[in-house]
Amino acid sequence: MRHTIAVIVENKSGALTRIAGLFSRRSFNIDSLSVGATDNPEYSRMTITVHGDEDVLEQVIKQLSKLINVIRVSELEPAESVERELAIIKVSADRENRGEIMQIVEIFRASIIDVSARSIIIEATGDEEKIDAIVQLLRQFGIKELARTGKVSMVRGARVIKA
Amino acid sequence: MPEQRTRMTGAQAVLESLKREGADVVFGLPGGVLLPLYDAIYQSDIRHILVRHEQGAAHMADGYARATGKVGVCIATSGPGATNLVTGIANAYMDSVPMVAITGQVNTFLIGKDAFQEADITGITLPITKHNYLLRSAKEITQVFREAFYIARSGRPGPVLIDLPRDVTVEEVEFTWPEINLPGYHPSVKVHEMQIKKAAQALMGALRPVLYVGGGVKYADAHRELFDLAVKINAPVTTTLMGVGCFPEDHPLSLGMLGMHGTKYANYAIQESDLIMAVGARFDDRVTGKIASFAPHAKIVHIDVDPAEIGKNVRVDIPVVGDAKNALVALLKEVLPKPRSAWNEKIESWKKDFPMKYVPDMSIIKPQFVIEKLCELAPDAIITTEVGQNQMWAAQFFVHKDPRKFISSGGLGTMGYGFPAAIGAKMGMPDCEVIDIAGDGSFLMNSQELATAVVNDIPVKVAILNNGCLGMVRQWQELFFEKRYSATILGRTSPDFVKLAEAYGALGLRATKPAEVEPVIRAALASDRPTIMDFIVNPAEKVSPMVPAGATLSEILELEWCDEAQACHLEKIYAQSRSDILGQEG
Numbered sequence: 001m002r003h004t005i006a007v008i009v010e011n012k013s014g015a016l017t018r019i020a021g022l023f024s025r026r027s028f029n030i031d032s033l034s035v036g037a038t039d040n041p042e043y044s045r046m047t048i049t050v051h052g053d054e055d056v057l058e059q060v061i062k063q064l065s066k067l068i069n070v071i072r073v074s075e076l077e078p079a080e081s082v083e084r085e086l087a088i089i090k091v092s093a094d095r096e097n098r099g100e101i102m103q104i105v106e107i108f109r110a111s112i113i114d115v116s117a118r119s120i121i122i123e124a125t126g127d128e129e130k131i132d133a134i135v136q137l138l139r140q141f142g143i144k145e146l147a148r149t150g151k152v153s154m155v156r157g158a159r160v161i162k163a
Numbered sequence: 164m165p166e167q168r169t170r171m172t173g174a175q176a177v178l179e180s181l182k183r184e185g186a187d188v189v190f191g192l193p194g195g196v197l198l199p200l201y202d203a204i205y206q207s208d209i210r211h212i213l214v215r216h217e218q219g220a221a222h223m224a225d226g227y228a229r230a231t232g233k234v235g236v237c238i239a240t241s242g243p244g245a246t247n248l249v250t251g252i253a254n255a256y257m258d259s260v261p262m263v264a265i266t267g268q269v270n271t272f273l274i275g276k277d278a279f280q281e282a283d284i285t286g287i288t289l290p291i292t293k294h295n296y297l298l299r300s301a302k303e304i305t306q307v308f309r310e311a312f313y314i315a316r317s318g319r320p321g322p323v324l325i326d327l328p329r330d331v332t333v334e335e336v337e338f339t340w341p342e343i344n345l346p347g348y349h350p351s352v353k354v355h356e357m358q359i360k361k362a363a364q365a366l367m368g369a370l371r372p373v374l375y376v377g378g379g380v381k382y383a384d385a386h387r388e389l390f391d392l393a394v395k396i397n398a399p400v401t402t403t404l405m406g407v408g409c410f411p412e413d414h415p416l417s418l419g420m421l422g423m424h425g426t427k428y429a430n431y432a433i434q435e436s437d438l439i440m441a442v443g444a445r446f447d448d449r450v451t452g453k454i455a456s457f458a459p460h461a462k463i464v465h466i467d468v469d470p471a472e473i474g475k476n477v478r479v480d481i482p483v484v485g486d487a488k489n490a491l492v493a494l495l496k497e498v499l500p501k502p503r504s505a506w507n508e509k510i511e512s513w514k515k516d517f518p519m520k521y522v523p524d525m526s527i528i529k530p531q532f533v534i535e536k537l538c539e540l541a542p543d544a545i546i547t548t549e550v551g552q553n554q555m556w557a558a559q560f561f562v563h564k565d566p567r568k569f570i571s572s573g574g575l576g577t578m579g580y581g582f583p584a585a586i587g588a589k590m591g592m593p594d595c596e597v598i599d600i601a602g603d604g605s606f607l608m609n610s611q612e613l614a615t616a617v618v619n620d621i622p623v624k625v626a627i628l629n630n631g632c633l634g635m636v637r638q639w640q641e642l643f644f645e646k647r648y649s650a651t652i653l654g655r656t657s658p659d660f661v662k663l664a665e666a667y668g669a670l671g672l673r674a675t676k677p678a679e680v681e682p683v684i685r686a687a688l689a690s691d692r693p694t695i696m697d698f699i700v701n702p703a704e705k706v707s708p709m710v711p712a713g714a715t716l717s718e719i720l721e722l723e724w725c726d727e728a729q730a731c732h733l734e735k736i737y738a739q740s741r742s743d744i745l746g747q748e749g
Contacts, residue, residue, distance in 0.1 A: 010347060013297070018289060025290050055474065062471035068294040068314060071347040163346065 002031065003057045004083065004153050007046040007064060008038070008072040008163050015069040019046065022067065028052065028060050034150035043071060043163050047083075047152045071163045076153045083153040086123065087131045088113070092142035093120045101141055108134045119144055127151075173301035174203035174332040177265070180308035181209055183340065186236045186263075188212060188227065188590050190220040194240020195280060196267035196329040203332075212590065212619055215611040217244050219583040221251020222609065225260050226584030229570045230545055231591035232384065234315050235260070240267040242280030245326075246287065250577060252322045253291040257574025258405060259378060261320035263311050264288075268328040271299060285326050293321030301334035306341045313343050318350025319469040320382055351470060354485030354493055361481045362440065362464045362490075363497035369438035369462075371506045372398045375421065378405030378573070379443015379467060379487045381566040386410065388491035389442065396501040399510050401429040403444050404554075405573045408563040415511070419519070422450040423710045424555045427517035430716040432510055433458050440464040443487045446476040447574070456715040466490045519559055521707075522725065528677050529725075530628040530700045534560035537598060537626060540684050544596040545570065545588050549581040549605030551635035553628050555706040557600040568595075579608025585623040586616055596624070596688065603629040603660070604653055613667035616693035624687045625695045630702040631655040631737045638705045641729060642722070654737045655699070664695040673697040702737070703730035 009015050016035060023030045031049040038045045050060055057075065064073045076083075093101050098120070105112055105122055108130065114121035124134050128151060135146065155161060171179070177200060181189065188210040193201040204211050214220040217239040224235030235255075239248045245266040255262045269278040274297075285297045294314050296307045311323040366372055380389055386409045393400045393416050400410040401418035410417055421429035430452075433439065439461045444450070451457040457477060465473050466483040473482040483490050521531040530552070537544070538561045546561055547570040548554040554571055563569050570588055572580040585599040599606075606627055616623055637651040664671030670692045674683040680698065687694040707722035 014285060014289070014295075017286070021289050058474060059471065066469070066471055068345060068348050 001053060002049060002051045004076045004078065004081070004151065005048045005050065005061065005064070006074050006076055006153060006161050007048060007070060008161065009044050009046060010069040010071060011042055011044050012069055015044075018067050018069060019064065022063055023050075026059065026063060028056065032150035034152055036152070038162065040163060047150070049151055072161065074161045076155060080157075081153050081155045083127050083151050084125055085128055085131050085149055085151050086125050087135065087146065087148045089122045089124065089135065089138055089143060090119050090145040091122060091138050092118060092144055094118060097141055101138070104134065104137050110134060169338045170335055171338050172199065172203065172332065173304055173334045173336060174199045176301060176304045176336055176338055177308065177327065177332065178203045178207045178209060179338060180305050181236065182207075184308065184312040185233060189236040189238055190214055190223040190227075190587065191238030191265075192217050192220060192240070192244060194244050194267055196241045196269060197238070199329065199332040200238070200267065200327065212586075212615065214583075215614050216609065217247035218251050218579070219586075219609050219612040219615065221248045221262075221264065222254065222577075222580050222583035223587030223590070224262050224264070225251060225255045225580075226547060226570055226587030227591040228255075228260050228262055228587075229584070230567055230588035230595075232382075232567065233261070233591070234312055235262045235587065236265065237262070238265045240280065241269055241284075242282045244280075245282050245284040249287060249291070250575075252288055252324065254572055254575045254577045254580060255322040256291045256293070258572065259320050259382060260322065261315040262322040263308075263315050264322055264324045266324060266326050268297065268326045270330045271328045272330070274328065284324065288324050291322070292324050295324040295326070297326040298328060298331045301331050301336035304331070304336065305339060306344070309341065310343055310345055314345070314348065318352065319379075350468065351484045352468060352486040352489060354483055354490045356493070358481060358483045359490065359493040359497060362466070362483055363494055365438055365462055365464055365481055366396060366398070366440065366494070366498055367501070370504065371432075371436045372396070372438040372440065373418070373432050373436040373461075374398050374400045375403075375433070375439050375441045375444055376400055376406040376409050377403040377442065377444025380406060380409045381443075383443060383468070383487035385442075385488035385491050386566045388488060388495060392491055392495050392498070395495065396498055397503050397507055398440075399432055399507070401425070401432065403447070403450055403573070404558055404571060406444060406566075407558055407569040407571070408566040411564040412562050413564065418510070420558055421716070423452070424559065424706050424708070426519055427708050427719050427721075428510060428513035430710065430719050431513055431517075433461075434715070434717040436461045438462050438464065440466070442466045442491065443468070445472045451476065452710045452716040452718075453713055521704075524701065525677060527730075528674060528680060528698055528700045530556050530630070530698070530704055531560045532677060533626060533628060533680055533698050533700065534600065536680050536684055537600070538562055540681070541596050541598060541688055544568070544598045545585075545592060547571065547581040547585040547588060547597065547599045549599070549601045550576045550578045551602050551605060551633065552630070552638065552704075552706050553600050553602040553605065553634075555635075556628070559706075578605040580605075582606060582623075582625060583609050583612050585625070586612060586621050589621050589623050599623060599625045601625050601627045602634060603627055603631065604633045606660075607658070610663065613664065613669050613693060617668040622691050622693055624690075624693075626684075626687075627660055627695060627697050628700050629655065629660065629697050630700050630704065631733065632702055634702075635706065641703075641705070641726070646729070652733075652736055656737070660695055660697040664693075669693040669695060671695050671697065673699070675699045701725055701730055702733040703727075
């Protein structure tokens, strides 16, 4: 069972190491982790995807909450939240197949952000399944390089997760 | 306090912060990057105890903290000094001991350059501290020290490390005493009223309740409330190793210690109980035995200040997050007196049928006999222990009555802990007799601190149960590895502990026969110097009873304490004492 957790953390040196270290130390399986600024420069927001049963999730949340630099830990229910991931994908492309690739890009509402004689770079945004799908479709042309951000997520509606 | 503004160096700000936090004694050893700090210590009225190895400093701070309830402070220089603290810090972390460890660090502009005596000690101690800090500027000193002491002593206590680069200690700074600002730290000490009501109902409804008590009761200073509750509802009490002394062991409701080397009756009571109320205990594997068959009929109430402990190892029916004292005070108001029941009678009959015992011997000293004599002659002493058989016998055969008078390395199981911890305890409680119950293997791991004890005139006593081997491991080899004593035979030729004591300027005493035990203890207690008692004990004696690893608590075995043939065999090996036969005969 996969769970998505949002963690508001103080912007202090070592905070990221503390969190990452906790996962390996306690044998929690981490699928993805993304981190970035919030609107308050003192805090960062991490989105962590873990898998495990309810007991594991409870321990993850409790152990994260124990860290002094962690301000808040919340689970994001998939049904009640929106999630996005960004991928940039360098695909082999020549005159013959470029058109086909561009059609796929259009269908996925992705965009082309770089073009050269033999390759193009595609930027795609969406939930994990959508990214998986476009990657799968592009594979036939030859993926030269792939970079994904990991998931960011937010609760729908008025509820707010902040410090 | 009106805010005072004074200009001083970072080092002086450290000392002023320590003073304001109530540190009257610190344990440490200087080094290059610590010269400015030690210069400030020289000019300060805080007492500094110079140790002979930094591990000693960490254990002394730990022993001081456990005996007094205050935060222990240790200091070590950068690099090897700091890494030598690591075992002591890990030890304090596992047993939730309030401690502040201060380490020197290379100048900030050299950090990360593999400078001389540089070690990333904040990185190294990340998983074994409650929190740690690397200071970058003298302006941070007071804020960080204030927070560090607060974090160390509040909630579930633990060690906090502060890494102090050299240039930060010489930088001039305006001294201020800022407020604590920890937006992510809110220890949950208050208890939830509804949960207390549920717990009280469960206690009232239970036919076979057991109170299972750990170190949390000691740290919350809640042993009186625990006593009142147990007596009010006639509930038997068992303690973990960390909880030893939280309930007087001579009381009819006491079950003594539970778990691997606990009493048979404590383990039977747990397995038959219909309600276990854990207070400040964490269902460690040495306590539960096989977790799947632990207390199969019991509903579990778990009171703990650390929410992460609840539900970590066992399913909990009624969780109560909060300070043990708050919880017990609230519970006392909710419960009604309960009369004695058939359960009390059953427990009393178990206690009669399966007492803690050993086979006395008139010709050779039994280690249990030494402990009984220590208890008889120094019943109010603070007992520290090393780790292994000595520790278990000290827990089993000394009658403990005071939570702060049994000091032992539980979670980490650190050999070499007891002696420096005794020195720390004695510094904190100078009017108490302090006795380290040791093994010959463990004692050597920090015996260099004899110099610290002698030079600083700290008259701790050490009772070495000298069996010439690493006894607990040897016991397992005898039981589970067909008596192949791989690397557990120390022999008795080196060192001569009496001469070792004398070399350091301490008093050395030896007993080789049972009749000599009492005179040796009396002489040690009469001495005002650090004293080593070398008790030559039966080498084949085993710790009993025992729940084999992975077994259910009720499968506790009465071991044959001492196999005579083994005793002769071991003595023969010691006498020959040649390396080529060590560990090779069975």
